[in-house]
Amino acid sequence: MNDLIGVSYDTLIPNNVDLSSDRRVLKALEKWHPGYINWWNDMGPSGFQESLVYLRTAVSVDPKGWAKFDYVKMPEYRWGVLLAPQAEDRKIPCGEHYGEAAWQEVPGEYRAMLRRLVVIQGDTEPASVEQQRHLGKTAPSLYDMRNLFQVNVEEGRHLWAMVYLLHKYFGADGRDEADDLLRRTSGSEEAPRMLGAFNEATPDWLSFFMFTYFTDRDGKLQLESLAQSGFDPLSRTCRFMLTEEAHHMFVGETGVGRTIQRTCEAMKAAGIDDPYDIDRVRALGVIDLPTIQKKANVHYSLSLDLFGSEISSNAATAFNAGIKGRFQEVRIDDDHQLTTATYPVIEFENGKITTREAPALTAINMRLRDDYVRDASGGLKRWNALIKKTGVEFEVKLPHQGFNREIGTFAGAHVTPDGDVVSADVWQSRRAEWLPTKADGDFIQSLMKPVWEAGQYASWIAPPRIGIDNKPGEFEYVQIHMA
Ligand code: BYC
Ligand code: FE
Ligand code: FE
Numbered sequence: 003m004n005d006l007i008g009v010s011y012d013t014l015i016p017n018n019v020d021l022s023s024d025r026r027v028l029k030a031l032e033k034w035h036p037g038y039i040n041w042w043n044d045m046g047p048s049g050f051q052e053s054l055v056y057l058r059t060a061v062s063v064d065p066k067g068w069a070k071f072d073y074v075k076m077p078e079y080r081w082g083v084l085l086a087p088q089a090e091d092r093k094i095p096c097g098e099h100y101g102e103a104a105w106q107e108v109p110g111e112y113r114a115m116l117r118r119l120v121v122i123q124g125d126t127e128p129a130s131v132e133q134q135r136h137l138g139k140t141a142p143s144l145y146d147m148r149n150l151f152q153v154n155v156e157e158g159r160h161l162w163a164m165v166y167l168l169h170k171y172f173g174a175d176g177r178d179e180a181d182d183l184l185r186r187t188s189g190s191e192e193a194p195r196m197l198g199a200f201n202e203a204t205p206d207w208l209s210f211f212m213f214t215y216f217t218d219r220d221g222k223l224q225l226e227s228l229a230q231s232g233f234d235p236l237s238r239t240c241r242f243m244l245t246e247e248a249h250h251m252f253v254g255e256t257g258v259g260r261t262i263q264r265t266c267e268a269m270k271a272a273g274i275d276d277p278y279d280i281d282r283v284r285a286l287g288v289i290d291l292p293t294i295q296k297k298a299n300v301h302y303s304l305s306l307d308l309f310g311s312e313i314s315s316n317a318a319t320a321f322n323a324g325i326k327g328r329f330q331e332v333r334i335d336d337d338h339q340l341t342t343a344t345y346p347v348i349e350f351e352n353g354k355i356t357t358r359e360a361p362a363l364t365a366i367n368m369r370l371r372d373d374y375v376r377d378a379s380g381g382l383k384r385w386n387a388l389i390k391k392t393g394v395e396f397e398v399k400l401p402h403q404g405f406n407r408e409i410g411t412f413a414g415a416h417v418t419p420d421g422d423v424v425s426a427d428v429w430q431s432r433r434a435e436w437l438p439t440k441a442d443g444d445f446i447q448s449l450m451k452p453v454w455e456a457g458q459y460a461s462w463i464a465p466p467r468i469g470i471d472n473k474p475g476e477f478e479y480v481q482i483h484m485a
Contacts, residue, residue: 016082030169054481083166086241094232096338097324104234124164129200132188140450142460148479199304212301215254220308230327255381263464266392277396287461303406309371311410317366329373
């Protein structure tokens with residue numbers, strides 16, 4: 003029974019994949035569901051499970067009308083399985099099967115590779131919810147608290163998206179993988195999450211905004227490349243996830259922007275011109291710009307690690323198989339097989355940073371990371387325009403790609419944010435200029451005081467320019483009922 007907009011509510015799990023006539027998968031998902039709810043209650047937003055949150059729920063995959071806003075208790079959010087509409091006659095866009103019909107079932111020879119990618123993607127989603135679970139308690143406003151919870155429930159839905167694929171297409175080992183996605187935990191010693199950045203702490207709201215700006219953007223680029231997959235169900239689910247992802251990056255960009263705005267306004271009002279006059283700036287109850295830069299440095303460098311090694315046979319194999327494409331593969335004007343093409347790859351060797359042409363097929367990760375760097379630089383231009391408008395002289399910059407890296411050619415290298423190669427000793431002695439220190443963290447923590455009156459904002463952040471769903475400034479985005 004489908005309603006007008008194509009999403010069916012006749013099972014526990016809203017969906018547009020006709021679950022009600024797919025008893026096997028429906029049963030498997032219904033069996034997985036209680037474990038998910040337990041995970042959400044244990045590892046999801048701490049302390050706010052009883053609160054009413056003004057959330058958007060996906061009720062359609064039509065780009066014009068997919069969302070509905072209403073007050074919801076988070077554990078009652080309708081996490082659904084929603085795929086973008088099937089494109090007619092879709093072809094495999096790259097690799098050795100280029101131009102063949104896209105797969106509707108898992109091609110046997112690529113089963114293991116596909117499963118691995120789906121599992122890695124799925125693993126990051128709950129990880130981010132775990133990383134952010136304590137932030138509600140120090141929300142700088144109800145507006146921000148609501149945005150945090152919106153991001154959290156949608157990351158929960160992204161987990162559902164991958165779990166659906168595992169149950170539907172990967173049989174018994176898919177079921178085991180789906181269970182393991184609820185077993186690993188961010189930061190755990192025994193069973194950590196799979197990728198580096200997802201085991202780091204998100205200790206404060208500035209980190210949350212930087213994470214949604216920089217790390218959710220890795221999500222965007224990875225989803226873009228999985229949206230090019232020749233395995234059509236993966237492509238379709240990623241295409242819909244991308245519509246939600248846009249909001250996460252909006253939360254990050256505007257969150258950092260509002261923080262910067264408030265700092266500059268407070269400096270101007272107090273007659274402070276020097277952004278490095280840190281004690282005086284901090285005494286105003288705002289976060290000094292150099293510390294904001296340091297936070298950007300950490301989150302950007304951790305996010306660059308998520309692209310894997312510049313030269314990768316895994317990535318070449320996935321591309322060649324037609325399992326993972328390049329960013330906007332179908333718009334690229336080439337043979338989509340990369341039989342002879344080369345691509346410039348950055349390399350650290352014998353203490354020097356150089357660039358060399360490598361076979362493009364092996365440089366898929368490098369290329370996606372370049373696309374990411376371009377995408378990530380947009381927000382910095384807008385942040386810097388905000389600063390300039392207030393008359394403060396400061397520019398937020400992306401550090402060099404070699405700075406603070408643990409994966410790829412720069413792992414173990416000592417590169418400054420400006421891109422100079424220095425000795426380990428020099429790097430260590432200047433570390434505190436580039437990355438947040440314990441004292442920086444403590445200072446930020448001291449500002450993280452909850453503000454729970456509608457329309458009020460913490461000292462360190464400017465109000466948003468417009469409300470969510472066009473709500474007025476005084477709107478009560480969260481009705482708090484503590485558990
Ligand atoms: N940490 O050939 P290599 C998101 C491993 S974020 C730990 O260099 P490959 C989200 C790698 O697994 C998007 N290990 O790399 C954001 C491999 O191990 P094995 C998540 C790492 O495979 C915010 C070995 O090193 N989705 O959605 O080409 C909130 C050599 O690998 C790391 C995806 O990532 C690391 N950083 O590329 C919520 C898409 N980097 O197999 C959600 C799926 C590499 O030798 N994943 N390794 O044991 C992929 O496409 C690829 O696996 C990667 C790595 C891009 C991650
Ligand atoms: Fe996600
Ligand atoms: Fe996200």
